[in-house]
Amino acid sequence: MKVSAAALAALSTLAVASPALASDASAAKSSPRAIVMVSGGAAISPFTTPKSACKAGFAAGVTDTQIRAFFLKKGYQVFTAPATGGRGKVAEDTSASGFSKCPKALPAYMTVNSNGPIELAGVGVSNFVGYLNRKYGIKQVDFISHSMGGLYTRSAIHYMQATGSPVKVRSLNTLGTPWGGTIFADSPDPTNPQAACDGFPVCLALLDVFSADAPDVMTETKAAYVSQLNKDNAGALKRIPVTLIAGDYFQKPGGTSRVWPNDGIVTKSSAQAGPVPDNVINHRRCHLLSGGTHSIYISRQLGLPDNTGITWNDQVNGWLLDAIRNSSKAFKQPNRVGCPAL
Numbered sequence: 113m114k115v116s117a118a119a120l121a122a123l124s125t126l127a128v129a130s131p132a133l134a135s136d137a138s139a140a141k142s143s144p145r146a147i148v149m150v151s152g153g154a155a156i157s158p159f160t161t162p163k164s165a166c167k168a169g170f171a172a173g174v175t176d177t178q179i180r181a182f183f184l185k186k187g188y189q190v191f192t193a194p195a196t197g198g199r200g201k202v203a204e205d206t207s208a209s210g211f212s213k214c215p216k217a218l219p220a221y222m223t224v225n226s227n228g229p230i231e232l233a234g235v236g237v238s239n240f241v242g243y244l245n246r247k248y249g250i251k252q253v254d255f256i257s258h259s260m261g262g263l264y265t266r267s268a269i270h271y272m273q274a275t276g277s278p279v280k281v282r283s284l285n286t287l288g289t290p291w292g293g294t295i296f297a298d299s300p301d302p303t304n305p306q307a308a309c310d311g312f313p314v315c316l317a318l319l320d321v322f323s324a325d326a327p328d329v330m331t332e333t334k335a336a337y338v339s340q341l342n343k344d345n346a347g348a349l350k351r352i353p354v355t356l357i358a359g360d361y362f363q364k365p366g367g368t369s370r371v372w373p374n375d376g377i378v379t380k381s382s383a384q385a386g387p388v389p390d391n392v393i394n395h396r397r398c399h400l401l402s403g404g405t406h407s408i409y410i411s412r413q414l415g416l417p418d419n420t421g422i423t424w425n426d427q428v429n430g431w432l433l434d435a436i437r438n439s440s441k442a443f444k445q446p447n448r449v450g451c452p453a454l
Contacts, residue, residue, distance in 0.1 A: 144251040145282070146189040146244065147436065150237055150268075151175040152259025152288075153329040154322070155226045158202055158214040159194040161248075166204075169211035175258050175407070175423055182429045188436075189250075193240045195224035195261075197326070218243070224264060227326040230341060233260075234267025241272065245279050254283045254436045258423055259377065259406065260329065262289025263341065270348035283439035285355040285432050287422045288375050288406045291342070291393075292382035293335035295371045296322065310371040312362065314410065318377060335387075342392045353442030354396045355435040356451065358383030359404025359422045375406040375422065386452040395443055398451035399431045 149172070151157040157173035158166050162184060165171040172180045172192045180190045194202045194217065201217040204210070217223075222239040225232065244250040257265040262284070269281050296319040299308035305323070309315035322329045331337060359375030373380050381387070384398040401422050405411045408421035418424045435442075 143189060144249050146191055146248070146250045146253055147183055148237075148241060148244070148253045148255050149176040149180060149190065149192045150224070150255060150257040150261035150265050151193070151195050151226065152257075152261040152264075153226055153333070154197055154326045155195050155259075155261070156197060156202065156205065156210075157192055157195040157224075158204075158211055159218050160190075160192045160215060162189045162191070164215045166211040166215075167213035169205070169213075170209075171211070173211060174209065174409070175261075178424045179256060179429060179432065183433075186433065191244055191248075191250075193224060193237055194218050194222070195226045197225075197227045199225050199228070224261075226260070228328055230260065230263045230332050231267045231271075233264040234269075234271050237264055237268035238271040238275070238277065241268065241279050242277065245277075250279060252280045252282050254285065254439065255281065256285045256287070256432060257289065258287045259289060260333070262286035262291070263332075263338070266345055266348060267341075269352065270345050273348060281352050283353050283355065283435055283442070284349065285357075285435050286383075287357045287428065288359060288378050288383050289356070289385075290333050290338060290378045290382050291356070291385035292379070292387045293338045294329075294333040294377055294382070295374050295379060296377070297330055297333040298335050298370065300370075308371075310364070310368050312364070312371060312374075314362070314376050314413075315371070339387070342388055346391045349392070350394050351443070352394075353435070353439055354385075354393050355431065356384045356393075356396055356398045357401065357422055357428055357431060358398070359401045359406060359420075361403050361405045361416075361420065375404060376410040377406045381452060384451055387454070389454055390447065395447050396451050397435065397442070397445075397449045399428075400450070401425060401428055404428075 160172045176192045196202045204212040224236045255265045301307040358380045360373035360380045363373040404422045408418045411420045
């Protein structure tokens, strides 16, 4: 399988024309709570608001469009954080898999560099949330974060706390986030990076992509690096409930647990934060999309339906909706519901 860096996220639905940004600010004054979506490593995502998205191509980028549409229909305000594979503003992409005619791109300081360090990406997310507070009056946010976006968001929350952000984080909801690292980043043989994949073709293809185009992703999704990052951010999620969603389409009986089962990029255990102690994620609830893949790009490569991708599935949408609706009650419920024991 040949995988390009731009194709690491999933395909999405076509956009429709949207009203101007001014109406968003008016709406936010009466409803200061919003969902903020954060995409992952090597992703390219446009800035969108509840009323304004890209008019050509994919409305909110390849990661966020389907979930955004679901929550808008439920009456929630949804903003997507801008992300690009390098420093700078998000550039429109008029190719068949891109997006164009979007809201005005935001400055680099509030745009995630999805090929860069996790903690700097977190600063970008934090700056974006600050912009939502100033421009739209947003005072409470629920994050929905895909893949490395979950790690970006956790770092953003820590930075928001350290800098006295006026915005309250009500919940963090992650899909396929490598809380324990990715399958391709750790090789048992330092002289042979391909040994990380246990012969898994998807992993081998992604290893080539990230090694060439996003070396920071390779470094910062190693198990040891993420483990230290988890320790450094201990306490950031103390009063924030976390929902963790995993997929397990790829399985190999007798294969190493370091690789199997996985969603194409992240093992079930890693996505459900199996190795992460409770002082790092203080309250968690886990879900498994049985037969789920990391993205619909991977699903389509295998000829699978789009709804096998964890960002394109009604059951996943229901889990997210339940988590956001009940975030204020989460700490009254047991910890680690559906989650692996440490």
